[in-house]
Amino acid sequence: MKRIGVRLAYFVRTAWRGLRASPVTSAVAVMTIGISLVLVGAFALLLQNMESLLDKLGGELHVTAYLEDGLTQGQQQEIAHLIGTVEGVESVSLITKEEAFERFRRGVGRGSALLEGLADNPLPASIEIALVASRRSASGMAMVVASLDGLDGIDDLASGQDWVEGYMRAVALLRGLGVGLGAILALATLLIVANTIRLAVFARRDELEILSLVGASHSFMQTPFLLEGILQGALGGGVALLLLFALFRVVLPGFEFGLELVLGGVSPRFFALGESLALVATGAGLGLFGSAAAVTGGWRT
Amino acid sequence: MDERRDAAVRLFHVSKSYDAGSFALRDVSLEFARGEFVFLTGPSGAGKTTLLKLLFAAEQPSEGQIVVLGRNIARLGESAIPPLRRRIGVVFQDFKLLQSRTVEENVAMALAVVGTPRREARAKVFSILKQLGLQHRRYHHPLSLSGGEQQRVAIARALVNEPEILLADEPTGNLDPDLTVDIMDLIASTAIRGTTVVVATHELGIVGRYGKRTIRLDQGRITEDKKAVGVASGM
Numbered sequence: 001m002k003r004i005g006v007r008l009a010y011f012v013r014t015a016w017r018g019l020r021a022s023p024v025t026s027a028v029a030v031m032t033i034g035i036s037l038v039l040v041g042a043f044a045l046l047l048q049n050m051e052s053l054l055d056k057l058g059g060e061l062h063v064t065a066y067l068e069d070g071l072t073q074g075q076q077q078e079i080a081h082l083i084g085t086v087e088g089v090e091s092v093s094l095i096t097k098e099e100a101f102e103r104f105r106r107g108v109g110r111g112s113a114l115l116e117g118l119a120d121n122p123l124p125a126s127i128e129i130a131l132v133a134s135r136r137s138a139s140g141m142a143m144v145v146a147s148l149d150g151l152d153g154i155d156d157l158a159s160g161q162d163w164v165e166g167y168m169r170a171v172a173l174l175r176g177l178g179v180g181l182g183a184i185l186a187l188a189t190l191l192i193v194a195n196t197i198r199l200a201v202f203a204r205r206d207e208l209e210i211l212s213l214v215g216a217s218h219s220f221m222q223t224p225f226l227l228e229g230i231l232q233g234a235l236g237g238g239v240a241l242l243l244l245f246a247l248f249r250v251v252l253p254g255f256e257f258g259l260e261l262v263l264g265g266v267s268p269r270f271f272a273l274g275e276s277l278a279l280v281a282t283g284a285g286l287g288l289f290g291s292a293a294a295v296t297g298g299w300r301t
Numbered sequence: 302m303d304e305r306r307d308a309a310v311r312l313f314h315v316s317k318s319y320d321a322g323s324f325a326l327r328d329v330s331l332e333f334a335r336g337e338f339v340f341l342t343g344p345s346g347a348g349k350t351t352l353l354k355l356l357f358a359a360e361q362p363s364e365g366q367i368v369v370l371g372r373n374i375a376r377l378g379e380s381a382i383p384p385l386r387r388r389i390g391v392v393f394q395d396f397k398l399l400q401s402r403t404v405e406e407n408v409a410m411a412l413a414v415v416g417t418p419r420r421e422a423r424a425k426v427f428s429i430l431k432q433l434g435l436q437h438r439r440y441h442h443p444l445s446l447s448g449g450e451q452q453r454v455a456i457a458r459a460l461v462n463e464p465e466i467l468l469a470d471e472p473t474g475n476l477d478p479d480l481t482v483d484i485m486d487l488i489a490s491t492a493i494r495g496t497t498v499v500v501a502t503h504e505l506g507i508v509g510r511y512g513k514r515t516i517r518l519d520q521g522r523i524t525e526d527k528k529a530v531g532v533a534s535g536m
Contacts (some may be wrong), residue, residue, distance in 0.1 A: 002418065003416035005417050006416050006417070006419070021401075086448070104428075194453050206397075206399060207399055207410075209397070210397055210399065210410060211410060211414060212383075212386075213357070213386065213391050214386065214387070214410060214411040214414050214458065215383045215384065215385075215386035215387030215414050215415070216383060216414045217380070217383040217409075219381075220383075220414060
């Protein structure tokens with residue numbers, strides 16, 4: 001156990017020495033990883049917030065059934081009761097023609113004087129249908145709407161289904177773009193880390209020759225390079241996190257209108273601690289794979 | 302004790318060729334006892350360096366068998382080579398020191414490989430440097446040392462793990478005559494402590510001074526195996 005600790009300390013010292021021995025090359029690798037992760041992280045951040053909007057909307061999703069004119073209050077209540085028994089419906093609320101007009105008048109505000117000239121109330125009575133939690137999605141809503149379609153006394157059914165579906169398609173498209181971009185950037189990052197570590201191996205060939213002569217195993221010689229890759233990756237992840245945070249805090253508030261358009265009423269949220277650590281760990285992982293590609297194979301004892 | 306069983310190195314009809322038909326070593330059979338001091342001599346290209354490389358498994362024999370410290374080099378897997386090398390110290394004509402590291406760090410490399418704790422390693426390095434008269438130079442870099450001092454650092458690195466075999470390839474090739482004697486005395490003293498020492502050199506003056514077993518190679522073949530002064534001949 002003690003020997004493992006001694007070796008680990010040696011590996012860390014050697015890796016750190018390696019980073020310091022070629023500061024420019026290492027800095028280029030760290031910045032490349034950092035910029036790649038900023039792009040991927042920005043996508044992740046946008047998606048995370050868009051999904052928050054979907055979650056928020058999910059709680060508010062409901063279906064409105066507009067009733068035909070000429071129904072008695074008893075008939076309206078009967079329809080409301082019937083709808084309440086449909087699977088996926090949590091509760092129903094009957095809005096009479098008068099209540100609908102009053103709501104509309106309140107909504108118009110100061111322009112309500114214009115409504116005084118109307119001879120008849122043109123608004124229909126309606127039933128607001130709240131959905132059970134499992135149906136608060138575009139597909140859940142579609143199922144409820146399909147169940148109500150064609151019911152006697154219902155003139156029209158309205159829901160945010162089309163809008164939600166469109167938004168979900170946008171989220172899926174962005175996610176696909178993010179994954180594609182992430183894959184390309186990950187490959188580029190791997191190549192850059194691998195080349196940086198190959199240069200480091202070449203620069204330290206004399207040291208490796210001596211280590212081999214005094215009985216160092218391949219893993220003993222390779223481990224510091226792997227650690228160097230991990231360090232570069234983790235530093236790159238840290239740089240990305242700082243840049244993203246700076247963009248989030250400084251740049252984002254300047255795009256209030258655009259944010260409102262994309263995120264609705266949801267306040268933008270930065271990564272939580274676990275997600276921040278995941279970004280740094282992603283950098284470290286890229287560094288590990290890049291350096292592993294550089295040092296595995298082709299070593300002679 | 303059975304001398305054959307106690308041998309540090311045994312070669313059986315060993316040949317080494319790099320190109321077809323061109324042999325660096327040809328049908329070499331010999332044996333080095335534990336604690337024995339042996340000179341390998343011969344002109345350049347005689348096969349001295351090749352023989353040393355075979356002994357620390359830097360090369361594999363083309364034919365024959367080599368047993369070093371009980372391990373058959375010809376059958377040794379890649380993973381078995383490092384543990385064997387930790388039991389062998391090697392010294393080169395060009396020292397092979399890292400100029401960017403201090404004397405202490407250069408010597409400590411051999412200890413890092415075997416997982417010696419840092420504090421213990423520093424104590425061991427100080428001890429070996431003191432034995433070689435270099436303790437005051439431990440924080441210097443090799444370039445600030447004389448050739449003789451650099452070779453002593455290389456010897457310290459080779460000896461710090463108390464190897465069972467010490468191989469030296471032209472260890473005094475870059476040194477002045479006075480320093481040559483110092484370095485050879487140092488190497489010879491390790492044999493007294495039980496280490497098998499094999500020195501490849503073409504400097505016959507040194508060989509004569511010590512009266513040790515001398516194996517002469519020429520064009521890859523053993524042309525003479527002269528026993529140490531006072532030792533009966535015969536393998």
